[in-house]
Amino acid sequence: MALIQQQVLRRGRTGLAAFGAAWLFFFRVLALLPRAFMRPLLVVEQVYALGNRTVPLVGLAGFFIGLVLALQLYGVLGRFGAASMLGPIIAITVLRELGPVITALLYAGRGGTALASEIGLMRATEQLSAMEMMAVDPVRRIIAPRFAGGIIAVPILNLLFDVVALFGAWMIAILAMHMDQGVFWGNMQASVGFMDDLVNGIIKSFIFGLAVNLVAVFEGFTAQSTAGGVARATTRTVVIASLAIFALDFVATAFMYQGV
Amino acid sequence: MNTESGEASAISIRNLVFERGDRAIFDHVDVEIPRGRITAIMGPSGTGKTTLLGLVTGRLHPSSGDIRVGGLPVQSLRTHELYALRMRMGVLFQNGALLTELSAFENVAFPLREHTDLSESMIHSLVLMKLQAVGLRGAADLMPAELSGGMARRVALARAIVMDPEFIFYDEPFTGLDPISMSAIVRLIRSLHKTLGLTTVIVSHDVDILEHLADDSYLFSEGKVVARGTPDELRKNRSRWVQQFIGGMADGPVPFHYPSREYDEELLGEDQWR
Numbered sequence: 001m002a003l004i005q006q007q008v009l010r011r012g013r014t015g016l017a018a019f020g021a022a023w024l025f026f027f028r029v030l031a032l033l034p035r036a037f038m039r040p041l042l043v044v045e046q047v048y049a050l051g052n053r054t055v056p057l058v059g060l061a062g063f064f065i066g067l068v069l070a071l072q073l074y075g076v077l078g079r080f081g082a083a084s085m086l087g088p089i090i091a092i093t094v095l096r097e098l099g100p101v102i103t104a105l106l107y108a109g110r111g112g113t114a115l116a117s118e119i120g121l122m123r124a125t126e127q128l129s130a131m132e133m134m135a136v137d138p139v140r141r142i143i144a145p146r147f148a149g150g151i152i153a154v155p156i157l158n159l160l161f162d163v164v165a166l167f168g169a170w171m172i173a174i175l176a177m178h179m180d181q182g183v184f185w186g187n188m189q190a191s192v193g194f195m196d197d198l199v200n201g202i203i204k205s206f207i208f209g210l211a212v213n214l215v216a217v218f219e220g221f222t223a224q225s226t227a228g229g230v231a232r233a234t235t236r237t238v239v240i241a242s243l244a245i246f247a248l249d250f251v252a253t254a255f256m257y258q259g260v
Numbered sequence: 261m262n263t264e265s266g267e268a269s270a271i272s273i274r275n276l277v278f279e280r281g282d283r284a285i286f287d288h289v290d291v292e293i294p295r296g297r298i299t300a301i302m303g304p305s306g307t308g309k310t311t312l313l314g315l316v317t318g319r320l321h322p323s324s325g326d327i328r329v330g331g332l333p334v335q336s337l338r339t340h341e342l343y344a345l346r347m348r349m350g351v352l353f354q355n356g357a358l359l360t361e362l363s364a365f366e367n368v369a370f371p372l373r374e375h376t377d378l379s380e381s382m383i384h385s386l387v388l389m390k391l392q393a394v395g396l397r398g399a400a401d402l403m404p405a406e407l408s409g410g411m412a413r414r415v416a417l418a419r420a421i422v423m424d425p426e427f428i429f430y431d432e433p434f435t436g437l438d439p440i441s442m443s444a445i446v447r448l449i450r451s452l453h454k455t456l457g458l459t460t461v462i463v464s465h466d467v468d469i470l471e472h473l474a475d476d477s478y479l480f481s482e483g484k485v486v487a488r489g490t491p492d493e494l495r496k497n498r499s500r501w502v503q504q505f506i507g508g509m510a511d512g513p514v515p516f517h518y519p520s521r522e523y524d525e526e527l528l529g530e531d532q533w534r
């Protein structure tokens with residue numbers, strides 16, 4: 001009994017310590033962000049490396065989701081005589097929710113894991129220690145530029161998702177269902193708000209980007225210096241980041257859309 | 261600086277205690293490393309030789325004790341002071357620890373690019389000079405994955421000396437090398453030591469090689485210094501422990517088993533579910 005109690009207490013304490021360490025790490029990375037942007041080449045390189053990896057994935061996912069949404073909703077809305085509202089409903093769903101959430105999830109699986117395993121491997125092969133020994137702060141030189149690149153990449157990917165998803169929906173609505181172009185785009189323009197839908201979606205995406213990239217660089221940086229340690233860091237990145245995305249989505253939605 | 265002892269030690273460790281969990285890796289240890297010499301830190305693997313380098317370079321913090329490098333108290337330095345001290349140190353990690361994304365040239369150039377505003381042509385000539393010194397000028401454009409173990413270690417060595425350090429630390433520089441790479445590394449360590457006027461510390465369990473290389477050596481076991489002296493003096497040391505280590509015998513006072521409870525107690529003991 002005492003042993004179990006002890007174990008639980010120890011787990012709890014290390015869990016709490018890890019949480020505290022994550023926050024400290026977060027502030028350290030944030031404090032170093034301005035300096036990261038003073039060497040923009042390093043950041044641009046990372047936007048490209050991380051973003052580019054996820055572009056095909058986000059593009060394809062967005063396209064198929066646009067297709068499916070249009071197929072599903074065209075029929076359902078038709079039953080209520082509201083088929084003309086297909087455009088706005090798809091646009092709002094995609095811009096507000098599906099775009100930010102699915103983009104962030106896909107990014108966690110592709111860019112986030114790449115980030116965690118890359119940094120974890122640098123830890124395991126003593127590259128981070130070597131850097132410290134060369135009087136170079138690895139958080140400044142390695143972590144901050146990657147974090148900066150990651151948080152820039154996610155909202156851009158989100159915009160890509162939005163555009164491709166709407167294009168997919170347009171293909172179904174116009175080419176397959178022969179809906180009127182004017183009705184599709186006109187109604188969309190009339191009822192989609194720039195602030196409420198587009199901007200809020202991008203803000204959400206930015207918040208998710210912060211969370212996913214923080215989890216990824218933290219897990220990589222604190223990975224155990226073994227093959228198993230790097231593997232665990234990668235897996236934990238996906239699990240923790242995905243849960244964080246859903247939880248943050250709820251909070252952000254509650255703040256942004258009270259009765260809108 | 262300590263004027264009484266005349267020539268101050270380059271590195272001085274007093275009363276060092278360092279623990280991992282319940283195990284004392286160092287238990288009140290004193291080490292003096294003289295300036296301008298080659299000092300070997302020896303001991304069976306797992307004694308804490310790598311840990312000692314971590315402590316001396318300020319990457320690990322002791323439970324108690326005083327570590328001074330060039331007269332500076334390593335563990336009470338502020339971050340920028342510690343980094344300034346590290347600019348005076350070169351470390352060769354066990355596997356080289358080259359940055360895998362950068363070519364051999366860029367690895368050697370890395371400290372220069374981070375710490376200096378030298379022109380591209382200056383960096384170019386400095387890097388090629390150091391690569392020439394380790395005999396790898398021709399490998400400048402190779403990536404770390406394309407280098408053999410011995411070559412990677414030599415590139416890492418070029419990187420470690422590119423900022424012209426005063427101190428250089430080698431962690432197991434001889435393990436996993438073929439005989440030719442091995443003698444190349446031994447030659448390099450000796451020639452760099454002479455030409456750059458370094459204080460050299462080599463961590464290794466390889467007695468035979470250190471014999472021809474080290475001016476002074478420490479023998480560690482189970483958290484203590486068990487012997488100190490020139491390799492020749494160690495050879496004459498009559499302690500059974502020293503004889504076992506130098507002779508490389510499996511049986512003797514050095515335990516083959518990691519510290520544990522009594523075997524029968526662990527197999528039969530009723531206290532394991534407590």
Ligand SMILES: Nc1ncnc2c1ncn2[C@@H]1O[C@H](COP(=O)(O)OP(=O)(O)O)[C@@H](O)[C@H]1O
Pocket residue numbers: 280285303304305306307308309310311312
């Ligand atoms: N990060 C760590 N966490 C816990 N124990 C460690 C860690 N690193 C090393 N140790 C332990 O400390 C002891 C000394 O390790 P090390 O300094 O690497 O030995 P050596 O270099 O002499 O072979 C070993 O028993 C090892 O198990």
Ligand SMILES: [Mg+2]
Pocket residue numbers: 309310311431432
């Ligand atoms: Mg070691």
